[in-house]
Amino acid sequence: MYKWYALKRILRGLFMYALLMFIFSLLFNQVNEQTQRSQINEQVKMESVKLRNMKPEQMTTWRTGRYDQLVKLYKLDRPLMERVLFRAVNTITFNFGKSTIIKSSKGEQDVLSILLEALPRTMLLFTTAAILETILGIALGLKKAQKPGGNLDRSTSFVTMIIYGMPSWWLGMMLILLFVYVLKLFPSGGVNSVPTPAGIGFVLDRIWHMILPIMTLVLMGFWSLSFVVRNIVLGVLQEDYIMSARARGIPENKVLFGHTLRTSAPPLVTMALLSLLSSLSGAIIFEGIFSWPGLGNLYWVAVQQNDIPVLMGDLAFTTGIYQAGLVLLDLIYGFLDPRIKVGGKA
Amino acid sequence: MSMKDFGYRLGEFWADFSKEKSGLIGLGILLLSVIVVLMEPVFLPYKDVNGNWRDITYWEDNPPAAPPAWTNLFAREKSAITARLDKPVITEEEDPELGMVRIYSFKYPYHYDKSPLDIILRAKGSGMLFMNLSLERPDGNTIFLGQVYQSDLNDDQVRFAVDTDASSAVYEFIRGHASEDAIANSDSSTIKPTNILFAKIGEDMLSARNALKGDYYYRVKVPMSLLENEENKISDLKLVVTGRVSGVLGTDTAKRDLYSGIVAGLKWALFIGLVTSVISVLIGVMYGIISAYFGGFTDTFMSFIFEIFVSIPVLPVLIVLSAIFKPSIWIIIAALIVFSWVGPVKTVRSMALQIKEETYIEAAKALGSGKWRIILKHMAPLLLPYSFANMALSVPGTIVFEASLSLLGLGDPTIITWGQILHDAQSSGATLNGLWWWIVPPGLFIAIMGMTFAFLGFAMDKILHPKLRTR
Numbered sequence: 001m002y003k004w005y006a007l008k009r010i011l012r013g014l015f016m017y018a019l020l021m022f023i024f025s026l027l028f029n030q031v032n033e034q035t036q037r038s039q040i041n042e043q044v045k046m047e048s049v050k051l052r053n054m055k056p057e058q059m060t061t062w063r064t065g066r067y068d069q070l071v072k073l074y075k076l077d078r079p080l081m082e083r084v085l086f087r088a089v090n091t092i093t094f095n096f097g098k099s100t101i102i103k104s105s106k107g108e109q110d111v112l113s114i115l116l117e118a119l120p121r122t123m124l125l126f127t128t129a130a131i132l133e134t135i136l137g138i139a140l141g142l143k144k145a146q147k148p149g150g151n152l153d154r155s156t157s158f159v160t161m162i163i164y165g166m167p168s169w170w171l172g173m174m175l176i177l178l179f180v181y182v183l184k185l186f187p188s189g190g191v192n193s194v195p196t197p198a199g200i201g202f203v204l205d206r207i208w209h210m211i212l213p214i215m216t217l218v219l220m221g222f223w224s225l226s227f228v229v230r231n232i233v234l235g236v237l238q239e240d241y242i243m244s245a246r247a248r249g250i251p252e253n254k255v256l257f258g259h260t261l262r263t264s265a266p267p268l269v270t271m272a273l274l275s276l277l278s279s280l281s282g283a284i285i286f287e288g289i290f291s292w293p294g295l296g297n298l299y300w301v302a303v304q305q306n307d308i309p310v311l312m313g314d315l316a317f318t319t320g321i322y323q324a325g326l327v328l329l330d331l332i333y334g335f336l337d338p339r340i341k342v343g344g345k346a
Numbered sequence: 347m348s349m350k351d352f353g354y355r356l357g358e359f360w361a362d363f364s365k366e367k368s369g370l371i372g373l374g375i376l377l378l379s380v381i382v383v384l385m386e387p388v389f390l391p392y393k394d395v396n397g398n399w400r401d402i403t404y405w406e407d408n409p410p411a412a413p414p415a416w417t418n419l420f421a422r423e424k425s426a427i428t429a430r431l432d433k434p435v436i437t438e439e440e441d442p443e444l445g446m447v448r449i450y451s452f453k454y455p456y457h458y459d460k461s462p463l464d465i466i467l468r469a470k471g472s473g474m475l476f477m478n479l480s481l482e483r484p485d486g487n488t489i490f491l492g493q494v495y496q497s498d499l500n501d502d503q504v505r506f507a508v509d510t511d512a513s514s515a516v517y518e519f520i521r522g523h524a525s526e527d528a529i530a531n532s533d534s535s536t537i538k539p540t541n542i543l544f545a546k547i548g549e550d551m552l553s554a555r556n557a558l559k560g561d562y563y564y565r566v567k568v569p570m571s572l573l574e575n576e577e578n579k580i581s582d583l584k585l586v587v588t589g590r591v592s593g594v595l596g597t598d599t600a601k602r603d604l605y606s607g608i609v610a611g612l613k614w615a616l617f618i619g620l621v622t623s624v625i626s627v628l629i630g631v632m633y634g635i636i637s638a639y640f641g642g643f644t645d646t647f648m649s650f651i652f653e654i655f656v657s658i659p660v661l662p663v664l665i666v667l668s669a670i671f672k673p674s675i676w677i678i679i680a681a682l683i684v685f686s687w688v689g690p691v692k693t694v695r696s697m698a699l700q701i702k703e704e705t706y707i708e709a710a711k712a713l714g715s716g717k718w719r720i721i722l723k724h725m726a727p728l729l730l731p732y733s734f735a736n737m738a739l740s741v742p743g744t745i746v747f748e749a750s751l752s753l754l755g756l757g758d759p760t761i762i763t764w765g766q767i768l769h770d771a772q773s774s775g776a777t778l779n780g781l782w783w784w785i786v787p788p789g790l791f792i793a794i795m796g797m798t799f800a801f802l803g804f805a806m807d808k809i810l811h812p813k814l815r816t817r
Contacts, residue, residue, distance in 0.1 A: 181779075
């Protein structure tokens with residue numbers, strides 16, 4: 001039953017996420033509490049400014065009282081394990097607290113709204129790149145598999161090895177150097193120009209800003225994807241039913257897209273999603289280079305400003321996305337490959 | 347496995363490996379880089395670059411943001427290259443003003459179109475020191491640059507830079523030659539002394555700057571009367587002509603020689619990459635074997651731990667860890683190992699599950715071999731060759747991880763890595779200012795290192811994998 005398989009996988013993903021949040025909250029406990037205490041101090045100071053008609057002694061007692069009250073509210077006076085658990089639960093329920101410096105475009109200091117503002121931008125960039133990458137990768141991979149050992153196959157495999165260890169962000173820097181500094185064709189970074197045009201101009205402007213980062217991602221990704229596609233498709237092409245399909249006189253294109261691609265779909269989807277997941281991890285650096293204000297760039301800013309709550313929230317978000325990707329991967333794989341479902345009955 | 351056995355298998359492996367062209371290329375580059383690392387001082391133009399990378403004074407004689415010297419080959423107007431002169435000709439003669447003097451003269455042949463940025467004299471002095479500095483040009487003019495007078499020196503460095511210390515003296519020189527209009531429109535703070543010193547004399551010498559090519563003599567006159575006193579000493583005279591282009595790979599905005607940085611960064615890239623991947627792959631292989639061999643609860647538990655590590659996005663966690671704990675390079679390597687041992691576990695575990703059922707393992711058990719003996723003697727040697735390819739293929743990822751951390755400014759500041767050079771480039775806006783010599787080489791070397799290990803890994807994979815299957 002696919003239903004049970006899916007449910008089991010999702011529940012396991014959720015459990016894993018909760019466990020990871022607990023580990024993170026244990027690992028970064030000390031620095032989290034330091035930030036929280038200094039934030040409480042700040043809050044008490046802010047509130048005491050508003051108070052009037054108070055003698056100095058009254059003021060100090062009020063301050064210590066308020067401080068203790070807030071410490072109690074955030075459970076900073078409880079034993080270590082309880083504090084860690086409390087914070088983990090907070091993180092799991094998206095209760096990230098307030099940032100220390102960074103503000104969202106509306107001026108809010110709520111970490112969640114800062115993250116939610118950045119999330120769609122990251123998604124836009126990476127899904128577009130992933131779609132282009134997959135199309136190009138499969139097209140090139142099929143071409144390579146048709147003539148294994150041919151000129152095209154050999155030369156593209158060679159390129160795959162050459163860029164194997166090339167950091168995508170460095171390629172981004174190179175493209176900026178070429179297209180922004182030398183040719184002056186594209187903007188160096190950001191999501192939109194200032195002032196932002198309205199209507200259709202907005203969309204065009206956004207696309208103009210997206211070309212360079214997407215070009216980098218696709219240039220980096222589709223080689224290795226095509227290499228994997230080639231290997232998978234090559235394996236399928238040697239099967240007997242392909243030979244018989246060809247013998248029956250079915251056009252080559254139909255053999256390639258109808259018969260071969262359908263059989264190799266499960267591993268192909270897995271590989272495509274895996275490459276997308278791994279590129280998401282590299283996105284942190286990548287977005288910083290193009291000053292693309294997504295989740296990755298937020299790490300960059302948070303590290304520079306030493307904004308611990310944002311850093312923690314960002315980490316929780318990224319881990320969540322990563323985890324969701326892993327779950328989705330298994331779900332799609334199970335859906336495409338009927339053999340998985342059999343083993344999945346709970 | 348005996349030594350002879352091992353030698354035989356190695357020979358067999360080499361026979362296959364030598365047929366892989368890309369593998370041989372990889373091996374060649376790897377050997378070359380090992381040689382460079384071992385003989386580092388030979389390749390370093392600045393011997394003390396390790397430890398002085400962030401010391402501003404160490405680099406102060408270099409030009410800032412100068413392109414590599416070989417860019418002259420492609421430029422129509424040749425720029426002066428940074429030159430270091432440390433062998434002055436010493437003569438003694440009678441000077442009309444100073445009496446008997448000892449003259450240290452440096453010969454600088456100038457045959458470029460664009461003048462140097464600065465001429466810097468460095469010397470070590472003791473006691474009282476007096477130097478009269480002048481420059482004799484090919485057209486016979488001698489320009490007085492300035493005088494250095496310092497006392498109570500105790501083997502201290504004395505530095506005289508034309509660009510800052512001789513501007514007024516050079517201004518005196520143009521007064522006699524340039525047109526009055528030009529002089530009226532300038533003052534000693536706006537003109538660049540070296541532009542004047544290396545230009546042909548004429549009415550328009552302030553604007554035209556036609557290069558006067560030929561041999562220049564930089565003279566340092568020290569009165570003999572001063573040197574007769576035993577306490578006054580002068581030694582180690584050096585002249586640095588700071589060019590507009592410099593070194594093999596140019597300099598950055600902090601005047602650092604990038605070629606030295608790249609060479610010094612090579613050993614760290616190799617070290618971080620190799621140590622991390624060898625250790626983490628070994629851990630992963632052993633983990634897979636132990637998990638498969640023991641089975642039962644141990645297997646379930648170990649698979650659970652494995653699953654936790656697989657679900658962690660490595661780079662974000664590493665970034666947060668290093669942002670908070672500001673670790674040294676050793677801790678960074680340890681953290682990289684902790685998060686990257688999971689790579690080979692899945693494959694090794696499934697292979698070990700098969701090997702476990704082989705009859706010779708059963709025979710070994712029947713003969714009374716212990717668990718660890720079977721694991722280390724019978725299973726590990728079969729599965730380790732598989733891991734060699736894995737080690738090579740995981741090196742590039744490790745190097746990129748470290749470079750990414752450094753790029754964010756989270757690297758260990760006591761060492762030089764390519765990622766840190768790129769961090770400095772990125773934070774000074776090198777991409778948008780077109781300082782390509784600062785961005786291209788570090789990334790290119792990261793890519794070349796990655797390519798080397800990819801070549802090695804793919805070649806080894808081809809050879810080692812089918813063998814394992816046929817056993």
